[in-house]
Amino acid sequence: MPKGSVLVVGGGIAGVQAALDLANSGFLVHLVERTAAIGGKMSQLDKTFPTNDCSACILSPKLVECGRHMNINLLSLSDLVSLDGEPGNFRAVIRQRPRYVDPNKCIACGLCAEKCPKKVANDYNMGIGKRKAAYLSYPQAVPLKYAIDPAHCIWIKKPGRCGMCAKICPAGAISFDDQEKDHVLEVGSVVLAPGFSRFNPSSLDFTGYGRLPNVVTSMEFERLLSPSGPCMGHLERPSDGKEPQRIAWLQCVGSRDIHRAGNPYCSSVCCMFALKQAVISMEHAHGEFEPSIFYMDMRTHGKGFENYYNRAKEQGVRFHRARVHSIIPADDQGNLKVRYVDQQGKVNFEEFDMVVLSTGLQPYRHMIELAAMLKLELDADNFIKTDSFNPVASSRPGVYVCGAASEPKDIPQSVMEASAAAAEAGRILAPVRWSETSKKQYPMEMDIHAQPPRIGVFVCHCGINISSVVDVAAVSAYAGNLPDVVFSQTNLFTCSQDTINQMINIIKAEKLNRVVVASCSPRTHEPLFQETLRDAGLNQFLFEMANIRDQDSWVHQHEPAKATAKAIDLVRMAVARVRGEGALPYNTVPVTKSALVIGGGVSGMTAALTFADQGYPVTLIEQSDMLGGNGRKVFRNWKGDAILPYVTDLSAKVTSHPQINVKFNCEIKDVAGSVGKFSTTFSDGQSFEHGVAVMAVGGEPYKPEGKWQFLHGSNANVHTLLELDKRFIDQDASLKKIKQAVFIHCVGSRIPERPYCSRVCCTHAVDSAIKLKELNPDMDIFMLYRDIRTYGQRERLYQEARGKGIIFINYDLDRMPQVEEENGQLIVKAHDPIIDAHVTIHPDMLVLATAIQPRQQSGKNLAKFFKCAIDAQGFLLEAHMKLRPVDFATEGVFLAGLCHYPKSIEESIAQAKAAAARASIILAHDVVPAESITAEVNRAKCTGCGLCVEVCAYNAVSLDENGLSVVNTSMCKGCGNCVAGCRSDAVTLKNVGNEQIMAAVDAAFCDE
Amino acid sequence: MTSETNMTSETNETAPWEPKIIAFLCTWCSYAGADLAGVSRFQYPPNIRIVKVPCSGRVSENMILSALKSGADGILVSGCHPGDCHFISGNMFARRRFPLLSNLLEFVGIEPGRVSFSWVSASEGEQFAEIVKTVTERVKALGPATRLIKKIDQAA
């Protein structure tokens, strides 16, 4: 039998996500983290693009969940030192370095750090500022336990010399004789998420980094921006603490650079990173602020990125397409002079207060050593090599990899891969699910029925997100005087592990029976706090949040007094609301252990196989009569592997799998039910009961029209990329005869009608051009582009293309290429900005890199069936762009592939596996939680008029044999339409009744 | 702290009248849209007091009248766009009920603009901020609500 546990190496966002997905689907997880706390790079970020979410705020709930999870064994300060065995039965040795602080005793009071005399550079703050040798990595650290840095501790270096921490520690937690320990773990699979390092620009002398104090790296700048950073969020430049007004960002420092840095690849994230920093800095600035970005190509190829770019331009971020020659001091005040060469080759100078180097991502040295120990193959850039069509599979069976260790990538992509790796790691272990796990036991719930309300109020600083605008102390003091409020306090981060633990103790000690948290949004944090109530023995529904951040401090940044007054009102309203709330039952719905997959493309087939291999029956519906979708039309992936054979093989696996029922020419007619228990009716009249659904309905190529038509459809020599791919697939010999070819990029993308980048077309076009060169090395090829976006290691293709003499000519929307024909001969006219001259080309073939768009009809209709959101462009909208990239807000429904956003085949595969992994969490359980907030009827007031029956969309209300209304709780979703419709006030919604809502409304006006 | 000094200067006796507006927002679209306005830092006037409700279809006429009675200078009810309701059709029923109520209120002399309705999706942070600006400015132009308000001393 295989082992029912998994080893996850790396506690950054990818490792944390993989650990949570695995632990929640029935496996014991050992999470090994090299440093003293999990959180990784994401915990160091101030904000995340493109939503500008506070990074710590969205990450913190996941870290806390990881830290508290029954089935995650968190091993900090640990390294994997050996791995033997085979898939299903590995034996891993983990070496844990001493912490010198007993985590079971440490209460995280911080006295050890306060008293420690030894100051060392603060690595969490990228070396800016100091921490002590006794330290906590960062305020929301998980585990929230101090550690002693043996490299700097005076006692450890010379026992007997100091020991201040041991003397002061009230818990007796300091233990200088802590020893290194080896843990031998038997696990079924291994997931590697070792993360990435950043390029050190000290070697690039032209930047002045290391010599000029106001030249910083982007990670250093991130810490300068962060409220938990060395300047507490008040942007100051290092040399003199002045607020910088002119900041330059230099892109591609240590990326796309063979000569000086030796990193040929693009780091994928730095363009958005710089844009975000420019925009956020502008918000921080108190006066004039001029951000400038020096770049080669702006690569905003992700979902929502192009819009962000456009908005940054509107907000006044300046963009220079230029190479920076050098950075020199402008004066003795610390200002800097940037010498750069513009597109026309002219040398310019510009002065700045500060320069930020957008340093590239690169593999950790210790990751390379780890790979060598594990005998994993690395690629040419020393990233962990993965399978061309299985982007999370390393070269060693049973060992999976996710995140930026295999290629530079952003957070959503890393999160997707983490879930995909969880799917792969769990695939062969499905039979031993739940074999090594234990189940969470909550304490007995206190019966509060007869108790008068005792309300506790917790007001959050959220670092400075709230407290820089709202006077949280005043809010807390006010709350403390409200009727029934017996406890009120402020917290720096209410969601951090220590505050959560403290809250549990306070609830118990103060005998609280209602809790109000005034902080961020219930949409993100209510589940965490509700869980906290349960852990404290309170029913989780005795809880309300006052949204004083997203709906107060963030939207009234310049009106602190009014924002404070509003916060006071919101807290009073929440107190009034919670006062009338009662304990509710935890309802559940049994799970139908089968999955519906919609769409028979690569994403849909991949998801179906991931379910089926775990033993879950799958129905896969496809609207055409063939599996494969767009995958059948693309010639090869960017690594050069042909796609059609893979798709053919995949189709065969799907059709022959005993657990998969494929329905061709099939559409959905109706969907009933909800998570755990859907019932879907198809166009053939049959229906299928399933617990989860994956939407993989694909996308479609934009058909060139209007000014983007470029004679497509009328001149036989004008192709789209897919049309050219067909000729490649068919091995069309006439392609060799082409003497001159022109590619036009961004046909239908990045324009007002479609304000997004289609992500894959640059790579696709460049690769097609290379393929043409392979067929006929003498062919002249011109690429008319706006920005070349061969992100990540696809950059090699761009370099190869240039090396092969393919000519790249930049165009912009003001100077579009013109395409004409004369007696069938194509004539392409363009403006070359480098030589500032018009060029005229007479190609034999014109290839249009057309946009990818959502399916116009089917996507929207299907989304409605499953109540899924759609974005402004018609792509399906995930629950959270950063951390829930394959979930919908609607539970039990997941998404993958082009219906989410344009992406490459391996990205679709990763997302499909991730979707199946997330869905499998539901299928792994026998029941899922059902709505607790349901309608109920007061029969004494009911007239039996039936209005509630008519307005209920879920058939949850009916009239009984006495003609009075009854609610079927298991079908009720808690919308409250029946309540609003009832003239007699006979129907109410538990805890969301008129009593509670109007108490909140009335409280808005009476200052108690 | 700077906020303290600002507070005293803002709340002195010459401070202009500021309306209070109750906003009933559905959880799934408009409340999320309001959050997005925050995440995107779209600034809007601090006069609204948001009350989260499951669905715009949860908002009844007596809730609106009662809020007016309690002293709301303005009321905004906002739900998902028609067709996007998380609860399938709650906003469609709401769309039938709301104009009847607001017309009736205007019929008896409640000023147009006191009670407003909007659709704001989870992705419309900017639109939410714009709508709040519009609604607040309208209510400010109308001045303090005087009609259908139950005086506190009478209520007590």
Added chain:
Amino acid sequence: MPTINEKLTEEIRTQAKALLANGTVAAVIGYSRGSLPMTVKPTVVRTAEDCGKLVWNSFCVLNLANYLPEVLKSVEPPRGPRDPKPEGPLAKVAVLATGCWSRNIVVQTQEHQVDPERVVVMGVASRGMVSRRKVEEQFAGREILTVEELDHDLVVKGADFEEKINRWSLVRDNCQTCTHPDPVLVDVRIGEPASERKNPNPFQQVDEIEGKSSEERWAWFTSEFSTCIRCYACRNACPLCYCPTCFVDDAKPQWVGKSLDAVDTGLFHLLRAYHCAGRCTDCGACESVCPMGINMRMLTKKLNKDVLNLYGVEAGMQPGSPLPLTTYATNDPQKFIVTEAKAVKEGV
């Protein structure tokens, strides 16, 4: 020669007697003579012998549908609240119904208050009911002893006067603007059917108020409802008001205070009217019974106008179709919605 009303009265008595005698129904809801001039009394007749009591005239201002659910219950065998429904068909009840009353029976059916199988509608076309208040206003300060009804005139007598006045001029406003005098449901026809009445603008009075400024409308509303004594006669006369606990009696939350404060009475009338939205047939019973002469019908009439304009529905006109607030159309008008585009355009 007998008057129209005398003929109708005779026909009602004959038909009622037959229905009771042959056991078709267990009771007949109609009117009997009242003790004061211009009054009649809603009456339930349970035997053929009693049918001689029944009368029909222009003072039948109460909506008989209001009594139907209760009378239907009265003819069922007695049972406790938890007892199962009796087997087999239940006894029927006949009810006199004009256009609006019959439409209320349709609404009662849509709202499950009445089983249409158990109702025999004795349909009578309405010629418009006379407003006692209008007559009294005409004779302000003089005591009216009798009012005799001819086909087109009323003969009003006092101790020292006798005057003949045109009947139509004294007909209630709701009847004057009514376009559907004939019942929509008829099981037993009384008299001749009436055709739809043409009325270029049945909502003229509403339009007049709408034409006023907001301040003027508020002044009208506050003065119109200022005399309300919260006797709830309007509510009790309305066949739509059948909740066991009225919202005015709710405590948590208390939607409407119980005082005579102008806000409380105003809210009471607004909510009462709103609860009638899409259901009101403008039968006028509320106004007819109001001791203070308040024109509370203006509120329901306004709602009737909007329901017709927005959703194309008049209450009770389409038996079998849903009530307008229990359904929706995907293209329902939504001009009332504030949009960001509007915000920009208006520049407010």
